[in-house]
Amino acid sequence: MDKKIPSKEKLTQIVKQVLSQHLKVNSQEELSRLVLKRLKRENKDYVVSPVRVKRIALDMPKIEVKAKTKKAVRLQKINHCPVCHSKIEPLEVKNLAERKVLIGYQCTKCAYQSDLESFLPMKYAFLWKEAKV
């Protein structure tokens, strides 16, 4: 069986379908399960990881991602990408108290990305913004 990796465009489209229908999904595992279910309707060989689905959702302006940590953690501050030394950008989401939390860093040039999941489990919620109107 050949595994098939969905394109970013494909995933963006499916994540949009799932969230506009469910309006709120309470974990990245649940979101990726719903996304995969739809993908498999088109091709049963599709595979996708919860982390990739979350990253797609973070890039979509219509989706609000909230994060919850068990305790406050401080990330080591980095100013440049450790891979290519380009400018690095913080990855921030709001937590349940509407405060911004830093969940990691991403490079503006290459694919380097670090996030807190390497250090501790985080719980995410995904909200479809138009549902709040």
Ligand SMILES: [Zn+2]
């Ligand atoms: Zn880089």
